[in-house]
Structure formats: structure tokens, C-alpha cells
Amino acid sequence: MADLVKGSLPAGVVSAFLAAVGDIALILSGDGMIVDITVGHGELASQEFADWVGTAWIDTVTIESRPKVAEMLADAAKPGAQKALRWRQVNHVTPGGDVPIRYLMLALGDDDHLIAIGRDLRGAAVMQQRLLQAQQAIERDYIRQRQSEIRYHMLFDSVSEPVLIVDAEDRRIREANPAAYRLLDASPGDLAGRALTEIVAPEHRDDLIAYLGAAEVTDDRAPLGLRMVNGRGDASLSARLFRQASKPLFIVRIETIPESNAVPQFDALLGSVIERMPDSFVLVDRELNVLTANSAFLEMTEVSSIDRVVGLQLGKWLGRPGIDLELIVGQLREHGAVRNVATIMRGAAGSKEEIEVSAVCAPMGDSECYGFTIRDVARRERGVPVSPGDVPRSVGQLTELVGRMSLKDIVRESTDLIERLCIEAALVYTSDNRASAAEILGVSRQSLYSKLHRHGLGNLVPAEI
Known part of the structure; x- marks a missing residue:
């Protein structure tokens, strides 16, 4: 090819040729026959084009490309084609598939030969x-986002x-749903940009600001009771923080309280007192599902928030399974109250505490509910000194006898304990009704009277006879 080109190109053509050096060069005769081929690109295999020499250029391309080849050959033959x-x-059709190449056609001076300089377009195609x-x-992500936004707005x-x-950041309303516009008697769009504090009565605005500050650091804040602006009644407001595009936002829910069900001031005060009680308090329905509880109960059960106990069975934590709680509830339903019942409290982490329980039954609509106060007595009992001659009163005191008495004596003492x-628990549950106590314990009355005498708990002859 070098011999063919040498000395035959004018300066302008050589300059154009050097400026347009590509990946492949074809030397063509005037009628479009391939005279020589030079491949200058590593990705173009020279053996794929070696058989083209002596072949018409138009026969090496696909059917769709043949009109283009014919046009390029015709244009190159026209006077002034270099301009x-x-x-x-x-x-091109190759054994490895079609190869797209972009060509620039040049005439070789006065000779009737042509040169086609090509650039491989496969990289650009990729x-x-x-x-x-x-x-x-x-586009797919945008469609999914639009669909999500549509579902969100619906x-x-x-x-x-x-x-x-x-x-x-600025406590201003960004969006509001139609229910919020109806509640605040506002036209669509009027709430956007307004301060949230404007929707509540002036005397409750400081409470709302403090509540939002607390909601920024914790998600388990109880709803805030307040009065809406312009006499729209009482409401319960809850807020939860979330982020959208790295911007912190609150989702604020408002639940209106009908006037007939509005909580009087002294009821709110009573709820505040119960929440601050050192003793645990829990309210359950007739099926013993937890309705509410104070902080002391959450601490005793080793649960982090009230949401994690509401709706669960009280027996999950209180009493020995299958024994204590059933007896307590039976006494509640029969007598309406129980006092100072000794049992245990099981924590979520596996701890056990000895406690005293008092409970009362109260009406709740068409059913009833039970309120339990729970006092931890483990520390008080551990502080009572035990002498070897005294009868042990707890498992903790029994373990203190190790080293003071033989195992045989300790076992005998534990059986008596x-x-x-x-017997004492049965008498408490039955309000000292010995016939009922004997039935609960599964023993005859005479056997119960004998045990009462042996333990110094009563006379051999029952009082009710």
C-alpha cells in the first residue's frame, strides 16, 4: 500500500488524510474494487478483512448500507469532491457479526484510485x-417515584x-389533608406556611412547643392534650419525627375529643398522680389485657415504653403461672377487692421480684376492669434477721439457713414453709373462709383444721361451726 500511495497524493490530500487517520483504510479502484486494506485498530481483526482484497466494496456491506456505498463512490468521482x-x-458483514464503521472517502490526486478511511463505531455503540x-x-425510577407520590397523596x-x-426547624405547616382543613375551618392552601402553634389556644402554645422539642429526641411520647383555637374543642395531638431529603419533618396527628367525653381537670390531675406513684399501677380489662400502666410498672417489668405492654396479658409478668393470678381474679370477681396478696413479678429480662398486690374491680361500660397496685417487698423481707429457731418465711430466708442447719432439717423446714x-394465702384469698380455703387447697376441712392447729394459725374447732 505504501508503494501505491507514495508520490501520488498532493499536499492538500495528504494533510486531509493525516487529519482523518482512522481505524481502517481501504484503497479502492475507480469502480469500487478493494485494492488494499490497512487495519490500524487493535479491536479490528485484520484476518476478518484480508479476504476483501479484489472484492467489490459494495459486496462487503449489508443490504441496507449498499446505497450509501454507491453514493460515496459517485460523489468521490465528481469534480470538486475534496471540498x-x-x-x-x-x-460490514463479518463472521463475528455486523461491524458498524464510519467512512470518509478521498480521491488520490490525478490517479483513479480512491481511499476510504474508516472509524470503528462499536465502542460508541456500546x-x-x-x-x-x-x-x-x-425513567423507570421516575415512574415508580410518581406512582409512590400518587399513592401517598391518595x-x-x-x-x-x-x-x-x-x-x-421553623415549626411551620408544609402540608395538610382535607380532614385538617375541615377541623380548622380553613380553605385549601390556607394552612401552608402557617405556624403550628396558631392552631391551638394561646394558653397551650408553650406546651406544644415543649412537646415538639421532646418529640425530636424520642418516638414514644404520649399524646398531648390541648384545646384548639377559636373554641374548636379539646384535642389529642401526637407528633413523630421523620426525614425527607435530609430535611427533618414532623407528621402531626390530631384526634378531636367530643365535649361529652372531654377529660375533666381533676381526672387529668389524678392521671398525673398515678403516673408519679412510687408503687406500680396497671389497669386491665376483664380478660386481663393491659389498658394502661404507670412508669413504675414499666420499670418493674423491664419494658421500655407503654406501647410495648398495652394489649398484652398481665399474666406475662404477674404471679406464678396458673396459680396466683387466677385466684386473685376469682376473689376480685366475688368480693370486688383484694389486699396485700404476696406473689412475684417477672421482668422481661428474666428477673423475679417478691411483691404485694392489692386490686379493685370497677365498671367499664358494659363490662368491668381491674386496677392493680404492686409494691416491691423483696428488700424489706431481706432486711428481716432470721434466727435458726424461727420458721422461715421466704425462699431467701431458707437459703440463709445453709451452714446453720443440715440439709434434712432445711428440707423439712421448707416443706412446712x-x-x-x-394455707395463709388460701385464707387471705377466701377472706378467712375455711371451707372455701379447704376446697381451694384440695384437702378436707378436718385436715385443714389440723394443719391450722399444727402451724399455730387457728383453733382445731372451726369458728364457723
Whole structure:
């Protein structure tokens, strides 16, 4: 090829040739026959094109590209063709598949030979394919995002409870659902940009600001009771922090309280006192599902928040399984109250504490509920000194006898202890009704009277006879 080109190109053509050096060069005769081939690109295998020498250029391309080849050959033969250089893309047929190449056609001076300088477009095609895939992925993500936004707005607007989206930095309302506009008697769009404190009565605005500050650091804040602005009644407001595009926002839910069900001031005060009680308090329904509890109960059960106990069975923590709680509830339903019943409290982490329970039954609509006060007595009992001659009163005191008495004597003492404790518990549960106590313990009355005498708990002859 070098011999063919040497000395035959004018300076202008050589300059154009050097400026447009590509990946492949074809030397063509005037009628379009391939005279020589030079491959200058590593990805183009020269053996794929070696058989083209002596072949018509138009026969090496696909059917769709043949009109382009014919046009380039015709244009190159026209006078002044060097001034109207134009790149054209054709697809070559190779054993490895179609190869897209972009050609620039030049005439070789006064000779009737032509040179076609080509650039491999497969790399660009790969990049275009990747760009297309990226665009399609972006489009799919955009469609999914739009669908999510549509579902969000449908859900947000269909909720019957007033809901506000509030900026956590300036405490201003960003969005409100139709229920919130109805509650505040506002036209669509009027709430956006307003301060959240404007929707509550002036005397409760400081409480609302403090509540939002606490809601920024914890998610288990109890709802805040307050009065709405312009005499719209009492409401319960709860807020939870979330982030959108790295911006902190509050989702604020408002639950209106009908006037007939509004909590009087002294009831709120009573609830505050119960919450601060050192003794545990828990309220359950007739099925012993927890309705509410104070902080001392959460601490004793080793549970982090009230949400984790509401709805669960009280027996999960209180009493020995299958024994204590059933007897306590039986006495509650029969007598309406029990006092100072000794039992145990089991914590979520596996701890056990000895406690005393008092409980009362109260009406709740068409059913009833039970209120339990629970006092930890383990420390008090551990502080009572035990002498070897005294009868042990607890398992802890029994273990203190190790080293002072033989195992045989300790076992005998523990048997007597269990028997005495069970009899005492049965008498407490039955309000000292010995016939009922004997039935609960599964012994005859005469056997119970004998045990009462042996343990010094009563006379041999029953009082009720």
C-alpha cells in the first residue's frame, strides 16, 4: 500500500488524510474494487478483512448500507469532491457479526484510485447502549417515584383523621389533608406556611412547643392534650419525627375529643398522680389485657415504653403461672377487692421480684376492669434477721439457713414453709373462709383444721361451726 500511495497524493490530500487517520483504510479502484486494506485498530481483526482484497466494496456491506456505498463512490468521482467531504456510516458483514464503521472517502490526486478511511463505531455503540439503558433506568425510577407520590397523596387525603406535615426547624405547616382543613375551618392552601402553634389556644402554645422539642429526641411520647383555637374543642395531638431529603419533618396527628367525653381537670390531675406513684399501677380489662400502666410498672417489668405492654396479658409478668393470678381474679370477681396478696413479678429480662398486690374491680361500660397496685417487698423481707429457731418465711430466708442447719432439717423446714404459706394465702384469698380455703387447697376441712392447729394459725374447732 505504501508503494501505491507514495508520490501520488498532493499536499492538500495528504494533510486531509493525516487529519482523518482512522481505524481502517481501504484503497479502492475507480469502480469500487478493494485494492488494499490497512487495519490500524487493535479491536479490528485484520484476518476478518484480508479476504476483501479484489472484492467489490459494495459486496462487503449489508443490504441496507449498499446505497450509501454507491453514493460515496459517485460523489468521490465528481469534480470538486475534496471540498465536500462527508462521513457516512455503513455496516460490514463479518463472521463475528455486523461491524458498524464510519467512512470518509478521498480521491488520490490525478490517479483513479480512491481511499476510504474508516472509524470503528462499536465502542460508541456500546456507550450509546449504556446511555440508553441508564436513561431507561432513570425513567423507570421516575415512574415508580410518581406512582409512590400518587399513592401517598391518595392515602394522605383519604385519612379521616386530621394530619399535618410540619417543618421541624421553623415549626411551620408544609402540608395538610382535607380532614385538617375541615377541623380548622380553613380553605385549601390556607394552612401552608402557617405556624403550628396558631392552631391551638394561646394558653397551650408553650406546651406544644415543649412537646415538639421532646418529640425530636424520642418516638414514644404520649399524646398531648390541648384545646384548639377559636373554641374548636379539646384535642389529642401526637407528633413523630421523620426525614425527607435530609430535611427533618414532623407528621402531626390530631384526634378531636367530643365535649361529652372531654377529660375533666381533676381526672387529668389524678392521671398525673398515678403516673408519679412510687408503687406500680396497671389497669386491665376483664380478660386481663393491659389498658394502661404507670412508669413504675414499666420499670418493674423491664419494658421500655407503654406501647410495648398495652394489649398484652398481665399474666406475662404477674404471679406464678396458673396459680396466683387466677385466684386473685376469682376473689376480685366475688368480693370486688383484694389486699396485700404476696406473689412475684417477672421482668422481661428474666428477673423475679417478691411483691404485694392489692386490686379493685370497677365498671367499664358494659363490662368491668381491674386496677392493680404492686409494691416491691423483696428488700424489706431481706432486711428481716432470721434466727435458726424461727420458721422461715421466704425462699431467701431458707437459703440463709445453709451452714446453720443440715440439709434434712432445711428440707423439712421448707416443706412446712410451703404448706403454711399456701394455707395463709388460701385464707387471705377466701377472706378467712375455711371451707372455701379447704376446697381451694384440695384437702378436707378436718385436715385443714389440723394443719391450722399444727402451724399455730387457728383453733382445731372451726369458728364457723
